[in-house]
Amino acid sequence: MVREEEHVKTRILYAAKKLIAQKGFEATTVREICREADANLSLVSYYYGGKEHVFEALLDAFIPMGEIIDRLRALKLEPVAGVCSLTREIVRFRAADPEISQIIHQEMTRRTPRTGMMQQRKLLIWRLMREYMEEGGRQNLFRFRSLDAVCVYVAGSILFGGFGTSFEPVLESEPPDVETQVSDVLCYILGGLGYGGEPEFTPERIWPAHEPGARS
Structure with missing residues (x-):
């Protein structure tokens, strides 16, 4: 049950990311997000408390x-x-x-x-x-x-x-x-910057995997 909830929440975040990037936040509706995510309309309010909090969760995840x-x-x-x-x-x-x-x-x-x-x-x-x-x-x-x-x-x-x-x-x-x-x-x-040497890097990746769970 918990795993399914995480899949639904992930789908909502991906749907919101896709639509907001295309249309902007104001022009994107909760109904459109849920349709894109194949999720019940009530789940945005249940999991996030509204579209503004979906946006904040989106930033935290990605x-x-x-x-x-x-x-x-x-x-x-x-x-x-x-x-x-x-x-x-x-x-x-x-x-x-x-x-x-x-x-x-x-x-x-x-x-x-x-x-x-x-x-x-x-x-x-x-x-x-x-x-x-x-x-x-x-x-x-x-x-x-x-x-x-x-x-x-x-x-x-x-x-x-x-x-x-x-x-x-x-x-x-x-x-x-x-x-x-x-x-x-x-x-x-x-x-x-006036640096005359070669670039230097940390040997490991800094940015974590930015996907909040696997795509469903």
């Missing part, structure tokens, strides 16, 4: 920032490895789950009532990235005029470095694979 930060801090990475590993995982995640990436973009650009929830999660990551760059500056590994400025530029390179349709008119070749994108973004970031 963007588990607390777990990610705990893993990173436990590794006690040096500045270069921290910047490189965090960049790699964000680029990989962005490519692996375009629906969540679309939802993040929607909520951050539209300044909705849910933007604060998104901001809280994002700031955990960017504060840690800032710590890595600040420590790299203290160790003379990185050189920059303003830590605030490089925080903005690095975040922009990682978040908006994808090969979206808006860039297609000026692109002459097919988008590279994800690992090539990681390499390109890091080359750009490390060059901008």
Whole structure:
């Protein structure tokens, strides 16, 4: 019984993720989510207490920032490895789950009532990235005029470095694979930080599996 409940809750979250990415939160109804999930209409209220809480559960399931930060801090990475590993995982995640990436973009650009929830999660990551760059500056590994400025530029390179349709008119070749994108973004970031060495990575994956249970 418990296993079946988890399957239903998982289906609801996947359905919500798919529809909200396509239509936006406001335009997505609970009825549509339940139809997509093949779940009884009452179950959204029963399990989550309404659509707003479905959204919050969606973020917790697919963007588990607390777990990610705990893993990173436990590794006690040096500045270069921290910047490189965090960049790699964000680029990989962005490519692996375009629906969540679309939802993040929607909520951050539209300044909705849910933007604060998104901001809280994002700031955990960017504060840690800032710590890595600040420590790299203290160790003379990185050189920059303003830590605030490089925080903005690095975040922009990682978040908006994808090969979206808006860039297609000026692109002459097919988008590279994800690992090539990681390499390109890091080359750009490390060059901008004035680092002359090779990228360094933690040997293990940082970002946990972002699927909240198996698909049904």
